[in-house]
Structures are given as structure tokens and as C-alpha cells.
Amino acid sequence: MVMAPRNRPDAENAQDASADGLRVRGESQRLAAAVQDFLLDPAQRLTEQERALMNAMLHGLVERLADEIRVRLPAQLSPQSECDPAELVLELGRGGLLAKPALIALLLRRADLLRLGQAALGTRARDGSSLLQGWVGDEAPDVAAAAMAVALSRGAARDRFGRPGLELADCPAEIAVELAYDVAAALARRCGGRDEELVAAAVDLLARHDEGQRLDALEARLVRALQEAKRLDPTTLLAMAGAGEVGLLCEALARLAGIPGESGWTLFVDGRDGRLALLLRMAEQPRAMAAALLARLAAPLGLGDPVAELDWFDRIGEAEARAARNRLRLPPAYQQAAAALEGHARGRA
Numbered sequence: 001m002v003m004a005p006r007n008r009p010d011a012e013n014a015q016d017a018s019a020d021g022l023r024v025r026g027e028s029q030r031l032a033a034a035v036q037d038f039l040l041d042p043a044q045r046l047t048e049q050e051r052a053l054m055n056a057m058l059h060g061l062v063e064r065l066a067d068e069i070r071v072r073l074p075a076q077l078s079p080q081s082e083c084d085p086a087e088l089v090l091e092l093g094r095g096g097l098l099a100k101p102a103l104i105a106l107l108l109r110r111a112d113l114l115r116l117g118q119a120a121l122g123t124r125a126r127d128g129s130s131l132l133q134g135w136v137g138d139e140a141p142d143v144a145a146a147a148m149a150v151a152l153s154r155g156a157a158r159d160r161f162g163r164p165g166l167e168l169a170d171c172p173a174e175i176a177v178e179l180a181y182d183v184a185a186a187l188a189r190r191c192g193g194r195d196e197e198l199v200a201a202a203v204d205l206l207a208r209h210d211e212g213q214r215l216d217a218l219e220a221r222l223v224r225a226l227q228e229a230k231r232l233d234p235t236t237l238l239a240m241a242g243a244g245e246v247g248l249l250c251e252a253l254a255r256l257a258g259i260p261g262e263s264g265w266t267l268f269v270d271g272r273d274g275r276l277a278l279l280l281r282m283a284e285q286p287r288a289m290a291a292a293l294l295a296r297l298a299a300p301l302g303l304g305d306p307v308a309e310l311d312w313f314d315r316i317g318e319a320e321a322r323a324a325r326n327r328l329r330l331p332p333a334y335q336q337a338a339a340a341l342e343g344h345a346r347g348r349a
Contacts, residue, residue: 050112053110054107057110057166061165061167061171062088063085066083066085066187068205069184069198069201070082072201072205074197077191077197088183092183103171106166109269110164110166117245117247120242132151132245135147136148143226150215153167153169170214173209176209181199215247216247220255222248223252223255232256237253238292271301272302272303274312276301278320282321294306294310294313
């Protein structure tokens with residue numbers, strides 16, 4: 001006797017179909033990530049050091065955010081919201097909440113600053129703290145106050161192991177708001193959906209956020225004070241490079257060039273093919289200063305032959321430097337639109 005096949009309940013069929021769908025989506029996502037990573041230009045790939053630094057800073061930022069929100073919760077909710085920071089980062093990442101270009105750009109910049117600063121120092125034991133401490137005791141009150149603010153901000157951002165970290169105060173307002181609510185929503189899932197209390201805690205935290213207290217803004221204030229004190233000369237610039245104070249050096253060159261700090265950073269960190277030479281030209285630095293700086297930074301920045309970069313410096317004329325300065329002073333959104341239209345026009349041609 002042939003037995004008819006037994007029909008499984010619809011619920012079981014639906015469960016299997018759902019599991020199969022999840023498995024297929026997971027495999028597709030992994031394959032897509034593998035293809036993207038495999039074909040990525042090696043020059044654009046993050047180094048292991050950059051990846052490790054960015055991960056450490058991201059975990060530290062999320063952990064501090066969670067702690068700040070948790071202490072603002074009613075006493076009965078605080079224990080329920082406790083969680084492993086690594087699990088919290090994983091949950092936010094899987095939810096797509098960490099794929100914020102501005103956040104990744106900030107993490108990458110901080111990682112690059114640390115990497116370049118350490119590379120500029122080489123095997124020497126000293127660091128930029130001696131230079132900064134000298135400014136803290138400076139006879140010019142504005143220089144001393146600005147240097148103290150930078151020193152305090154850097155100290156506050158260090159983690160429990162003494163490593164440089166990232167604070168909510170370092171984030172632009174838009175990213176700070178998004179991250180605070182992201183973490184609050186993740187904690188709410190552990191508190192039985194007590195949304196109002198978590199939102200109130202995030203709002204209270206954000207009320208204290210001040211973009212003027214970002215480390216980038218404080219360093220810009222120090223550079224401005226040095227310039228007003230007539231101290232932003234080649235000797236100071238070389239001292240910044242020698243002390244591994246890459247952030248201050250980049251800000252100083254941008255200020256002397258009369259361009260936004262972000263534009264200066266872009267030219268500095270990707271300084272090959274004459275980009276750093278152009279920044280030095282716009283900053284109206286003498287050739288001897290340019291040669292010394294290029295020689296010191298060639299290896300950390302991956303510039304290759306510093307003599308070849310100095311040739312770029314020699315070839316850039318005053319008119320070219322002035323045209324570049326005027327272009328970089330335009331609003332970033334306008335620059336992006338103009339570049340997109342120019343690229344489209346070239347493609348059609």
C-alpha cells in the first residue's frame with residue numbers, strides 16, 4: 001500500500017521558507033561584501049592599524065554614550081539597561097545605524113592623525129605634549145588659555161588604558177543627535193520599550209553638546225591665537241611636525257593658506273602628486289621650509305621621493321596657487337556640484 005505524502009502544517013512550511021530566505025539573504029550580503037572588498041583598490045583599503053584604531057574609538061564612543069544615557073534614567077531602569085558595549089555596537093551595526101559617512105570620516109581622520117603623528121615621531125620618546133605644555137605656560141594669555149583647552153580635551157577623551165578616544169563632544173551636531181538616539185533606542189529594547197524615559201535621557205545629554213568644544217574647534221582656536229601672537233612662523237610649523245602635532249600643523253597651514261580646515265586636511269592627508277606642495281604654496285611658505293617639511297613628512301604620508309614633491313612645489317606658480325585658493329573657498333556643496341557636472345560633461349564628450 002502506497003502512503004500518500006503527509007502534508008506539513010502551513011506554519012512549519014512558512015517557518016522553513018523564512019529560514020531559507022534569511023540564509024539566502026545572509027549569503028548574498030556576505031558575497032556582496034566579499035566582492036567589494038576583493039576588488040577594492042589596495043591604495044584605498046584601510047590598513048590593519050587604521051581599522052583597529054577606528055574600532056577602538058567607535059566602541060569607546062558607544063560605551064560612553066550608553067553610560068551617559070544610563071545615569072540619566074530612573075533608578076529602576078538603569079540596571080535593566082546594562083549591556084556589553086561590544087554587543088551594543090554589533091546590534092547598531094547590524095541595524096545599519098553606524099553606516100554614517102560623517103561618522104566614519106571622523107573616525108578615519110582621528111585614526112590618521114594618530115598614525116601620522118606616531119610616524120612623524122619615529123622612535124623618539126617625546127611627543128607633542130612637551131610642545132603643548134610649553135604653550136600652556138605661554139606669556140600670551142590667549143595662547144595659554146587655548147593650549148590648556150586643547151590639553152584638557154585630549155585628556156578627557158582618553159580611555160581607561162590611556163589611549164586616545166572620541167567623545168560625543170567631538171562629533172558634529174547632526175552625528176551627535178543621531179548617535180544619542182541610536183543608543184537610546186537600543187537601550188530601550190532592554191527596558192521593555194520605555195521609550196519616553198530613554199528619549200528624555202538622550203535629550204538631556206544632547207542639551208550639553210557644544211560644537212565649539214570639539215577638539216578640532218579647540219585646536220583651530222589655538223592656531224588662531226598663535227597667529228595673532230605673530231608666532232605662526234616656519235620654526236613653529238617645523239616644531240609641530242617634529243612633535244607629531246599633525247592636526248595643529250594641518251590647521252596652521254590651512255589658516256595661512258586662507259582656506260577651510262577641511263580642505264587643508266584633504267590636501268594634507270592625500271598629499272601626493274603635488275597636493276601637499278600646493279597647500280604649502282597657498283600658505284606662502286619659503287622653499288627651505290617646504291623642503292624641510294616634505295622631507296620630514298614624506299614617509300608618514302607615503303609621498304615617495306620628497307625631491308619629486310619639491311619639484312611640484314617649484315612648478316606651482318603664484319597664479320595657480322591663487323586660483324586654487326579661490327576655488328577652495330567656495331561652499332563645499334557648490335564645489336561638489338561643479339565637480340559632478342564637470343565629470344558628466346567630460347563623460348559625454
